[in-house]
Amino acid sequence: METVSVVIPLLDEQDSLPELYEKLCEALRDTYAPEFIFVDDGSTDHSWQVIEQLCADDQRVKGIRFKRNYGKSTALHYGFQQASGQYVATIDADLQDDPAEIPLLIEQMKAQNLDLVSGWKRNRQDPFTKTLPSRLFNFVTRKVTGIPLHDFNCGLKVYRQEVVGRLELYGERHRYIPLLAWSDGYRGIGEKKVVHHPRKHGVSKFGVSRFIYGFLDLVTLIFINFYMQRPMHFFGTAGVLSVAAGSLITTYLVIMRLFYGEFLARRPLLLFGILLILLGFQFFSVGLFGEMMVRQKRDTRMVNVAETRNAESKDQVV
Structure with missing residues (x-):
């Protein structure tokens, strides 16, 4: 059976975690051999105690706890380091994304031979003050980068293992994972409309400052990816x-x-x-x-080699 690692970054989501875990188990039962990696980004509630109990009850569950809040990018980075599955999925812990979408995203990735498939919250269940900046952000990012995605920052994504193994995430770079993958040679990037639910517990962590920092990171990434070597x-x-x-x-x-x-x-x-x-x-x-x-x-280790061949062997080496 194929394996999938589900990375769940979270902050103060104690009420959502038990239900999320149950839905993840149900969604992946009989289809993939899963592991669940919960990354507690400095929660001040009882989220870590819930994760500890899940780890004690299920050996497939891993928990990572930060001593303070470092941000979603750092949480994903450390979660990716622990992921061992053939496929890696990410999902937010607020129950707004449906875990049942994960197998469908993986199937689309395999059927179309893609490297990454991002969810698209077409009918987003969030207030106007959150959806308007997000639409503007996605429009600008799509036009500037040329990557035809409608929802760059959707927390629901699936990847092949090799893609996440090369990602360096910090700051607000998690918003631009498709751009990072694209610039590293992974051009198989797809999109699928996914169900989006209203938030059931807790409050949103979205703020205007994140929106501003996101655009600053976009400028930085464009320069690094397109002009760093020239x-x-x-x-x-x-x-x-x-x-x-x-x-x-x-x-x-x-x-x-x-x-x-x-x-x-x-x-x-x-x-x-x-x-x-x-x-x-x-x-x-x-x-x-x-x-x-x-x-x-110049660091040749940053080169993503597709394959090498010689006269003695026709095997591809990636």
Whole structure:
């Protein structure tokens, strides 16, 4: 029987955990050999006591407890490190996602030969103050990254084991797991509409600060994934645009001085044009410095090798 590891990050969800565990067992019974990894991200209620009891009652249950709250990305990172199944699923502990969707997501992943399948909460059961920022976030992320997903931050996802083994999660990077996988060469990313329920217990941990931090992390990830190995392309482009704009401004002012006799000593536009030119050369300098650092510290271990072949063997090595 194929194995699946279910990673459940949680914070103050003591009332939801027993029911979630029962639903997970029911959903995966007779289809997969599961293990359940509960990651307590510094709960202040009795969530850990519930997890301890589940561990005592079922050897398939593992528990990880943080001494303080580190965030969902860190919780997922440590949960992935403990996952040993052929497939890895993630689900939030608030009972809003249906565990019965996990086998369906895995079947879609196998049928379409995908690396990752993300849930899409098409009919989301959350207040407008939460769904509106989420829709804006997903729209911007979809347009910027080119990855055709409608719900990047859905907590319900399934992966092949090798995908999660290469993920480095911290900050708010859990929102961009599809982008991280895509940039590492895993282009088989799919999506499935999933059922979403209203929250039954506790309160949502969503806040405006997470929304802001998420966009800042998006900018960081785009730079790291697309320009980390070629910083001159980024800073050089910015430098060219800055120098070009500054040159146009100063050329215009020189023409105004020579042909129209306009006095320029107190024109702020002159200072702005010179500033743009100097800023452009600074961008060039930063780009060159970045290129030198990349060449000195290039790490071939980050390369995701698809296969190697030689004359003696036709076997694929991944």
